[in-house]
Amino acid sequence: MFSREVYIDRREKLKSLIGSGVIILPGNQESPRNYKGNDYNFEQDSSFLYYFGMNIPNLVGVIDVDNNIEYIFGTDFTLDDIVWMGEQKLLKDFAKDSGVDNFIEMSEFDSFAAKLLSEKREVLFLPQYRAETVMQLSKAFKINPFEFDKVTSEKLIKAVVEQRNVKSELEIAEIEKAVNITRAMHLEAMKVVKAGMKEYEVVAVLEAIASKYNTSTSFHTIFTKNGQTLHNHYHGNTLQDGDLVVLDAGARNSEGYCGDMTTSFPVSGKFSEQQKDIYSLLIEMFEKAEELIKPNITYKEVHLEVCKVLAEGMKKRGLMKGDVEKAVKAGAHALFFPHGLGHMLGLDVHDMEGLGENYVGYDKFPRDMQFGLKSLRLARELKPGYVFTVEPGIYFIPELVRRWKEANKFTEFLNYDKIEEFLSFGGMRYEGNFLITENGSRRLGDKMPKYFYEVEECVSKK
Ligand code: GLY
Numbered sequence: 325m326f327s328r329e330v331y332i333d334r335r336e337k338l339k340s341l342i343g344s345g346v347i348i349l350p351g352n353q354e355s356p357r358n359y360k361g362n363d364y365n366f367e368q369d370s371s372f373l374y375y376f377g378m379n380i381p382n383l384v385g386v387i388d389v390d391n392n393i394e395y396i397f398g399t400d401f402t403l404d405d406i407v408w409m410g411e412q413k414l415l416k417d418f419a420k421d422s423g424v425d426n427f428i429e430m431s432e433f434d435s436f437a438a439k440l441l442s443e444k445r446e447v448l449f450l451p452q453y454r455a456e457t458v459m460q461l462s463k464a465f466k467i468n469p470f471e472f473d474k475v476t477s478e479k480l481i482k483a484v485v486e487q488r489n490v491k492s493e494l495e496i497a498e499i500e501k502a503v504n505i506t507r508a509m510h511l512e513a514m515k516v517v518k519a520g521m522k523e524y525e526v527v528a529v530l531e532a533i534a535s536k537y538n539t540s541t542s543f544h545t546i547f548t549k550n551g552q553t554l555h556n557h558y559h560g561n562t563l564q565d566g567d568l569v570v571l572d573a574g575a576r577n578s579e580g581y582c583g584d585m586t587t588s589f590p591v592s593g594k595f596s597e598q599q600k601d602i603y604s605l606l607i608e609m610f611e612k613a614e615e616l617i618k619p620n621i622t623y624k625e626v627h628l629e630v631c632k633v634l635a636e637g638m639k640k641r642g643l644m645k646g647d648v649e650k651a652v653k654a655g656a657h658a659l660f661f662p663h664g665l666g667h668m669l670g671l672d673v674h675d676m677e678g679l680g681e682n683y684v685g686y687d688k689f690p691r692d693m694q695f696g697l698k699s700l701r702l703a704r705e706l707k708p709g710y711v712f713t714v715e716p717g718i719y720f721i722p723e724l725v726r727r728w729k730e731a732n733k734f735t736e737f738l739n740y741d742k743i744e745e746f747l748s749f750g751g752m753r754y755e756g757n758f759l760i761t762e763n764g765s766r767r768l769g770d771k772m773p774k775y776f777y778e779v780e781e782c783v784s785k786k
């Protein structure tokens with residue numbers, strides 16, 4: 325937890341952005357695995373964490389903007405809890421640590437809500453993603469839980485996004501710590517990987533690095549020799565020399581900040597000539613983004629320029645043809661790169677995705693629904709303090725190729741005969757985390773292997 329002034333300042337800023345009303349910010353409750361009392365590892369709601377800092381379940385934060393009063397609702401520990409869980413710092417003292425003097429027992433929450441309703445106060449909610457939270461708020465505020473989405477406040481969403489999209493120095497330092505743990509996870513995977521191992525054995529080793537730093541993973545680890553499946557969570561294959569693996573994994577540090585990196589490397593420690601060639605194009609794409617990202621350019625422009633590098637490269641290799649600008653405008657390159665170049669990164673790995681991707685990643689123009697572009701989560705103009713991922717990929721997805729060929733899609737831009745020679749290639753992705761500075765950008769974390777020979781060096785150091 326940061327110092328109380330950090331949370332006081334964040335709430336002051338939110339109050340000035342909102343102006344009036346009562347903001348309700350529920351924290352997460354414990355989430356049961358198979359019966360109440362046997363829970364998943366607790367993960368706090370990131371907006372609650374941002375404004376109150378308390379990484380404790382079953383709390384609700386309230387910011388009464390009209391009266392400039394803040395409250396934490398919770399169920400404070402009893403003697404029974406102390407018997408089962410040991411001595412506990414009282415929640416009311418935790419609340420003081422985040423600068424909130426008014427701690428109220430959760431048993432009072434429904435009557436507190438009823439009073440706000442009777443006074444016809446403007447009550448502001450963020451979208452919710454957990455059923456138990458929807459039920460809790462719906463019961464207290466007499467909302468039909470199936471229509472909870474209708475009562476969420478766009479004004480509040482926009483204010484929270486505006487504030488949280490720009491990271492402070494304190495936050496950047498935390499993200500950088502998470503990125504460096506993420507880096508250590510990747511380097512360890514490269515170090516241990518060898519033919520004969522199961523994918524899950526490598527996953528166990530790299531996730532142990534996250535545990536070693538007392539962190540959790542920021543999302544389900546992707547580690548697969550079938551990288552053409554973008555979010556492949558299957559870890560049951562046996563690795564062989566000649567396989568190329570995609571590792572997309574990250575750490576969420578003790579303050580809740582996330583890293584999110586992808587590396588692609590050969591199990592044997594040596595890329596085949598074909599793998600090396602496609603990998604070099606992937607890094608060209610990454611470097612185009614590195615070159616362009618700075619304040620005032622839109623991330624959509626960066627994405628499209630990266631797509632042009634891909635199309636140009638594919639044309640050079642005989643897999644595409646025709647006018648590159650036109651091919652990218654039409655979306656033909658998305659056969660090989662069907663996702664977006666990146667997303668905001670912070671307390672959530674896809675930062676604030678629960679508040680609505682378009683609020684976070686788009687502002688002045690709407691999302692384009694063309695295949696490929698529709699998956700671009702970040703498109704808006706970049707500003708100093710933004711932290712986000714750059715993650716180009718190149719994939720050969722047999723079913724997608726088959727369907728597009730059957731439909732004669734983009735035959736003026738795609739050489740299907742040549743593409744079919746790559747159907748067993750798989751896929752690769754490379755991902756780094758970046759900060760927009762006053763006049764440019766900076767990749768977060770210590771140096772990562774990027775060029776093929778740097779990767780080979782890390783893998784063959786066994
Ligand atoms: N880890 C999922 C992603 O890179 O967006």
Ligand code: MN
Pocket residue numbers: 572573584585586755
């Ligand atoms: Mn990732």
Ligand code: MN
Pocket residue numbers: 584666667713715755
């Ligand atoms: Mn990512």
